[in-house]
Amino acid sequence: MTTLSDILEIHSLSASFTHSKTSSDVLRLDKIHPVISGNKWFKLKYYLQDAASKNLNTILTFGGPYSNHIVATAFACKLQHIKCIGIIRGEKPEILSHTLQSAEHYGMELFFIDRTSYKNKIIPSQIDSEDLYIVPEGGYGKLGGKGAAEILDIIDLEKYSHIICACGTGTTLAGLVSNKKEYQKVIGINVLKGYEKITDDIKIIVDNTHQNLKFEINNDYHFGGYAKYNADLINFMNLLWVKEKIPTDFVYTGKLFFAVKQMILNDYFEKDSRLLIIHSGGLQGNLSLPDKTLLF
Numbered sequence: 001m002t003t004l005s006d007i008l009e010i011h012s013l014s015a016s017f018t019h020s021k022t023s024s025d026v027l028r029l030d031k032i033h034p035v036i037s038g039n040k041w042f043k044l045k046y047y048l049q050d051a052a053s054k055n056l057n058t059i060l061t062f063g064g065p066y067s068n069h070i071v072a073t074a075f076a077c078k079l080q081h082i083k084c085i086g087i088i089r090g091e092k093p094e095i096l097s098h099t100l101q102s103a104e105h106y107g108m109e110l111f112f113i114d115r116t117s118y119k120n121k122i123i124p125s126q127i128d129s130e131d132l133y134i135v136p137e138g139g140y141g142k143l144g145g146k147g148a149a150e151i152l153d154i155i156d157l158e159k160y161s162h163i164i165c166a167c168g169t170g171t172t173l174a175g176l177v178s179n180k181k182e183y184q185k186v187i188g189i190n191v192l193k194g195y196e197k198i199t200d201d202i203k204i205i206v207d208n209t210h211q212n213l214k215f216e217i218n219n220d221y222h223f224g225g226y227a228k229y230n231a232d233l234i235n236f237m238n239l240l241w242v243k244e245k246i247p248t249d250f251v252y253t254g255k256l257f258f259a260v261k262q263m264i265l266n267d268y269f270e271k272d273s274r275l276l277i278i279h280s281g282g283l284q285g286n287l288s289l290p291d292k293t294l295l296f
């Protein structure tokens with residue numbers, strides 16, 4: 001049987017990437033599956049268990065047209081043979097995004113609602129509300145955090161001083177914070193612009209039965225906002241691929257790696273720090289870039 005630890009690989013970044021004595025290992029959750037990005041898999045686990053235990057057989061969740069969470073949910077439900085519904089922000093486009101095409105292909109039923117209704121999470125009236133289990137947008141919530149905490153159970157955690165991940169809702173980070181060692185610091189690279197409230201939102205869902213919940217959010221590497229990018233980011237992602245054979249996505253992990261390298265160059269980390277960088281997957285998102293933008 002294939003176990004998680006067979007799929008995962010700790011990849012040490014070479015000195016040419018880091019230019020320093022800081023050691024950086026990468027936890028390649030992107031290798032779990034090309035479509036279900038690594039962290040989504042973990043975040044969904046307890047929601048699906050909760051739905052099953054309540055005998056609710058239709059999963060409903062929310063997302064934008066490029067949402068990794070939407071595809072991951074569609075695929076996870078397919079594996080469990082349960083019905084799923086995606087409520088998508090905005091008008092139905094003539095041609096569906098790759099993300100939504102995949103979601104439909106995996107059996108998700110899509111409903112498009114206008115932005116105001118989306119903001120208020122209004123469920124279209126034609127959906128039968130019986131049997132429905134709602135997974136919050138982006139998997140945000142305590143159960144999502146509980147699943148994400150398990151990311152740290154599959155590695156040799158003790159040796160790291162810092163754990164670094166990309167943040168959208170912050171649910172993954174909340175999980176990491178809940179399960180880290182007392183001496184470790186978790187740093188989240190926020191990919192959303194102007195989402196400073198993320199710190200409070202994380203504190204709401206973190207498992208605070210743990211002692212030391214120290215974490216830090218860095219807001220300096222959103223590149224203009226969610227899914228925004230520029231030539232510097234793309235060049236960096238291509239270089240990272242050429243030098244380290246690590247593919248990244250332009251929405252989350254490209255910005256994460258860019259930030260880590262910059263922070264190392266800026267001497268952010270004290271000497272002999274040992275970083276664990278969480279590659280949270282999300283590579284399917286690159287399909288929305290123009291052809292030939294990336295070398296991988």
Ligand SMILES: *Cc1c(COP(=O)(O)O)cnc(C)c1O
Pocket residue numbers: 037039040068069138166167168169170171172173249252253280281282283
């Ligand atoms: C969704 C996603 C994130 C953000 O996870 P949160 O738990 O919402 O902070 C990070 N990386 C990738 C690749 C994602 O798809």
